[in-house]
Amino acid sequence: xDIVETFERDGYLLINGGIHNxxxxxxxxxxxxxxxxxxxxxxVVSRHQTILQxxxxxxxxxxxxxLESINQVAESIxxxxxxxxxxxxxxxxxxxxxxxWHRDFHDGKAETPDLLKPENGRxxxxxNGAVYDDPSLWVVPGSHRRPTTAAEREYTGEPxxxxxxxxxxxxxxxxxxxxxMPAAIHVNLKAGDCLLYNPMLWHAAEYRPEWKRATMHxxxxxxxxxxxxxxxxxxxxxxPWLFGDLSYLGDPGPYFGPQLERYRQSVANHxxxxxxxxxxxxxxxxx
Ligand SMILES: O=C(O)CCC(=O)C(=O)O
Numbered sequence: 001x002d003i004v005e006t007f008e009r010d011g012y013l014l015i016n017g018g019i020h021n022x023x024x025x026x027x028x029x030x031x032x033x034x035x036x037x038x039x040x041x042x043x044v045v046s047r048h049q050t051i052l053q054x055x056x057x058x059x060x061x062x063x064x065x066x067l068e069s070i071n072q073v074a075e076s077i078x079x080x081x082x083x084x085x086x087x088x089x090x091x092x093x094x095x096x097x098x099x100x101w102h103r104d105f106h107d108g109k110a111e112t113p114d115l116l117k118p119e120n121g122r123x124x125x126x127x128n129g130a131v132y133d134d135p136s137l138w139v140v141p142g143s144h145r146r147p148t149t150a151a152e153r154e155y156t157g158e159p160x161x162x163x164x165x166x167x168x169x170x171x172x173x174x175x176x177x178x179x180x181m182p183a184a185i186h187v188n189l190k191a192g193d194c195l196l197y198n199p200m201l202w203h204a205a206e207y208r209p210e211w212k213r214a215t216m217h218x219x220x221x222x223x224x225x226x227x228x229x230x231x232x233x234x235x236x237x238x239x240p241w242l243f244g245d246l247s248y249l250g251d252p253g254p255y256f257g258p259q260l261e262r263y264r265q266s267v268a269n270h271x272x273x274x275x276x277x278x279x280x281x282x283x284x285x286x287x
Contacts, residue, residue: 007077008121011144012187012197018069019129019192023060027131030058031214034089044093046164046207047217050238052087054248061087064129064216066253070194074220077122077196082220083266084259085126086239090205092136092213097164098174098206099136101181104199105231106159107148115200115229118145124232125196126219130189132212137187137195138178140202151182152202164207174206189215220259226266236267240278243267 007013019027034056038045051061065087074082104126105112114120121144128137143152167174178184181202187195197203199219207213225232243264246252252260268275 003073004077004122007196007198008118008145010141011121011201012139012141012195013073013077014187015070015073015194015196016190017192018067018194019064019131021192023063023067024131024192026060027058027064027216028214030060031089031131034214035091038091038094044095044097044164044166045091046093046097046099047088047090049088050086051089052239052249053241057249059250061216062250062253062256065218065256065259068255070127070129070196071255074125074127074196077125078220078222081223081262082259083223083226083262084256085124085219085221086235086263087216087218090128090136090213090215090217092207092209092211093164094209095166096169096174096208098167098177099162099164099204100160100177101152101156101202101204102160102162103143103202104162106161108159109231111229111231112200113147115231116145116147121145121198121200122222123225123229124199124219124221126199127194127196127217128187128189129194129216130191131214131216133191134189134213134215135186135211136205136207136213136215137189138181138184138204138206139187139197140181140183141185143183143202144198144200148202149182155181156202164205178204178206221266223262223266226270233270236271237274240274240281243275243278
């Protein structure tokens, strides 16, 4: 079975050691201002959603986004005309928290039945690229191409999106909640591993303060995705700075460069007002 068939069947692909060690070291440097940013927040912060903003964008992030080992696998699934979905970093939290079982576009949404059709399984990919060892994530293989089962519904309760909540472990540990989901498997990423996955997959995560976590979180879409589904336009308004002077990025590279151009084109097609405002105002970092 080739990688495309595996991705279609399971809804994910693991690229072992996709990020080489020298780059990992540089990315850890690039993470330092982001860890400092997190420390400034009183409340629990589990991610920074827009690390391509000028204040945080580090040269190593461009190199990561241009890794051939990862882009070629993604292109074999989505085709060469990929649109970037931006870049976030997942930290985990300062207090133990559970990111409960969910699909990114949940069962209550009108578009969900279509997004779950097997023929729509290759419109978008998201990734978790581990800069440090990362045992946080759990997934249910194959759940991206079928409606929620009665057992999953009973186990997960009301549909909800992502986000994480404090979890009282008096009666059950987070591990029990995660492993108790029917057919769930643990994704134990080692530093340098990159998981590509379909956002419709049931997934969940455990956040432990003792785990140092900086996992790159982004992805790609095929143009058809945002053209057909409003859900796939989520995040289009996260990066006003990508519509201004891009010289701060340096060389955006052979993969990310064209992916960024397609992103700008797709956002301009769907949200011309947003683009016009982004170009008019000074997109001062303000996350
Ligand atoms: O922290 C994680 O790895 C899970 C993130 C997540 O569930 C999401 O972004 O939808």
